[in-house]
Amino acid sequence: MPIEQRPLLKVLHYLGMVLLMAAFVIPFLWMISTSLKSYAETVIFPPKWIPSKIMWSNFTAAWESGPFLKYFMNSVVVSISILLLQFTTIILAAYAFARYRFKGGNLLFGITMVTLMIPGQLIFLPVYLLMSKWGLLNTLFALILPFSSSAFGIFMLRQSFKQVQEELIEAARLDEAPEWKIILKIMVPMARPTLVTFALFSFIAHWNDYFWPLVMTTTDAARTLPIGISKLREVDGGAAWHILMAGNMILVIPILIVFSLAQRHIIKAFVYSGVK
């Protein structure tokens, strides 16, 4: 019997959803609230949800506590460059894996899949040594180049490409479309939901990445927002929660903007994969 016809179940169903949402939303709201409080209000008990005075100045304080414009720009450059590089490599690789049978193809795909299982923490040392040898430490290249492709992206996109009917490509061949046009005008548009979803995951992962920049860089010139924000904890005289939360807001807002732009496509991607 469907849920709609059982009032009690229906109530429980929605209650469950509300609780689940609360678990995600409350910490987030707490961050917003704290980022707008004065220092005094962050430590009073019982805690207050609504600050008595909105302290926009926390944001300027956070922003000015270090070279935040530099951090911000570095984050933008790193995340976007990674995304562009990954798009280039995964589209080409996924197309080859999905559409061509060639010697060693299965082996290469197998190797690609194996790399999915190796965490970054395991290979950071050799990569560090490599970057050091190339003299790229403390440059943005050290943050970008190691992520110039994505096994996960190749895997997801290969699946989508495989679902494109063979006849579409054949029709395009008969229409004298060159290979690059088949990829860009047929395959990529057909796989758009997958690409958008992948882009979002990749962007968030690298925008929020703390570990990698921490290892590869030591100078502010090459560091990104997450490191800058973590330094806000070290202000003299204990944790300045209001400033730290304002910093976190600066980190999170771009993600929210990207997410709201991509939302329509993400839902589509999941609906598609559910139906097929």
Added chain:
Amino acid sequence: MAQIMLKNIEKRFKQEKVIEGLDLTIEDGSFTVLVGPSGCGKSTTLRMIAGLEQQSDGQIWIGDRCVNGIEPGKRNVAMVFQNYALYPMMTVKENIEFGLVNRKMPKAEREKVIREITEIVGLADYLHKKPQALSGGQRQRVALARAMVKSPAVFLMDEPLSNLDAKLRSQMRTELIQLHKRLGATFVFVTHDQVEAMSMGDRIVIMDKGRIQQADSPMQIYDDPDNLFTAQFIGTPPMNIVTRSKAVEAWDYQVDESVHHIGFRPEKAVMTMDKKAAVGKLHIPARIVTRETLGAEIIYQLESTVGTFYVKSFLKPLETAVEVNVSVSYTDLFYFGQDGQRVRALEPTEVQERLVIAGGGYA
């Protein structure tokens, strides 16, 4: 304009030979239909002409050019697929335009061609819709228009009508025939439906198991089938076939040892109430099992000592008669040898029959 020649074509998928020793000439400007049961290699043949599949052996000529190794886009052919294969993210216009853009046709010229063609196929009002928003028939027209704008010498169509409902299908049949007349290009049309083949083609190529069984005009194939397969494939219901041994036993019919099967068309058999054999005719006592009324004609299934067979009649239905006698003129019989090939030399002819009528006994 182009004639297509397939010379000793062979096609293997891995070890499996699906087409062997195929020789075929498709006349310039003809409407040639490749027909045969599912899996006999029609699509593969068509796709080899298009260049979408590489033949394992042999040569393909389009016009005065051997196209082995020439890519699909450069063969001056266009193809219409069974599932239309329209680009879903492009509008109707973009779909039709894609091939022209790739050929770098100037925009003004493109617009003109698209306007003309969409006028012909009746799509002018749908140019800015996406394929999903169209009905099956309209999608079919987009696929046609996409092929037509390139004004190819050869149109290749792989079961293009099989996704349409019956009414639309017969309408599209007529339209395709008219289109062929109008364009004068060579049409190669694949179908598994013999009725479609008969009604559309000016030349029919019947295939079975990767081999051509017969290539002829529709009437020639119907009147003068080369072999058992062709005889049974064309015609609704198919030709009645009786083995020689049964015929000898049941009808006391004398025929040479080299004949293994005897056949006659259901529409050439006549049901009578006469108990006695008429001169020059085969006489088969039988019982009506079922009657299928199709309007103008009626198809009877009959049971006799040689097994079931069909009779097609355009006369008023036989209401009550259950036991009937079927009479078939000797000249309407077809003989087939052990290998299924026609044995024309031994078949009774008009001349012989006249002799029979004049002089009695028949050997």
